[in-house]
Amino acid sequence: MSGTDPQRNRLAGLGDGERVYAGAAVETAAESLIELYGAVGLDWVWIDLEHKNASPLDGPTLERLTRAGECSGVALVVRLPDGDPATVRKVLDAGVRTVVVPRVETAADLRRAAEACYFEYDSGAGARGLSQSRSSGYGTAYLGDESYHRTEDDAVRLGVLVEDERAVQNLPAILDVPELDFVFPGPGDLSVSMGHPQEYDHPDVRAQIEYVEATCRDRSIPMLGTYHSTFTGRDGTRQAIERGYRLLSVGNEYDFATEILRERLSWFTDDERG
Numbered sequence: 001m002s003g004t005d006p007q008r009n010r011l012a013g014l015g016d017g018e019r020v021y022a023g024a025a026v027e028t029a030a031e032s033l034i035e036l037y038g039a040v041g042l043d044w045v046w047i048d049l050e051h052k053n054a055s056p057l058d059g060p061t062l063e064r065l066t067r068a069g070e071c072s073g074v075a076l077v078v079r080l081p082d083g084d085p086a087t088v089r090k091v092l093d094a095g096v097r098t099v100v101v102p103r104v105e106t107a108a109d110l111r112r113a114a115e116a117c118y119f120e121y122d123s124g125a126g127a128r129g130l131s132q133s134r135s136s137g138y139g140t141a142y143l144g145d146e147s148y149h150r151t152e153d154d155a156v157r158l159g160v161l162v163e164d165e166r167a168v169q170n171l172p173a174i175l176d177v178p179e180l181d182f183v184f185p186g187p188g189d190l191s192v193s194m195g196h197p198q199e200y201d202h203p204d205v206r207a208q209i210e211y212v213e214a215t216c217r218d219r220s221i222p223m224l225g226t227y228h229s230t231f232t233g234r235d236g237t238r239q240a241i242e243r244g245y246r247l248l249s250v251g252n253e254y255d256f257a258t259e260i261l262r263e264r265l266s267w268f269t270d271d272e273r274g
Contacts, residue, residue, distance in 0.1 A: 038072025066095030083113030
């Protein structure tokens, strides 16, 4: 495995064509798994900082995770715990290039987080700041280089989780927020917000998800989908791609361990295991 340019985001071409990016989630903040996922050919790794893994304010841990990604050429897609600008800046300064903002209900919610992602934003000043952090090579990337901020802005990719009924109602305005690169329709929390927890096939929940998908397709905005909730198997993958999904996660280490262990336990009869 060879090193990669830390300024380059493997997802830089997202939205420019029909390419599909395959990924998987790391649930245990394990650098070795990030390297392994890159070694087997995945494009991105999902890191959830809302429900698990490290604290978004734990800079040293985030730096180790980004180093592992760069080592194997795999992009980190980080689910933030919220859209607080201080959190956004902290995660980006650690070297992360792609962030996903959860709990968004309005365009204003997303725009506040988006402004913190960029030095220049929507033809004006952004809310990100220069720092001698990992993302800037500890300051070396911008010392004597007046173009650093533009290079960094070009590398950032921004996603939003649509996981609340109010967010669905405000979807057109949310999609108008400048620099939005992709949408993650979240059926789990959406079903909770609608009073139908885990009823992913409930007609009302399904209708909301289909509305999000159709609206994103009309705007040519790529979507992120996960195994089981968006697609299953080879045919399901093709169908998800046809529906506009370009980032597809095939699972996580718990999924993989459970599937393989159950399969291998099936090799034994109950009598053989006593």
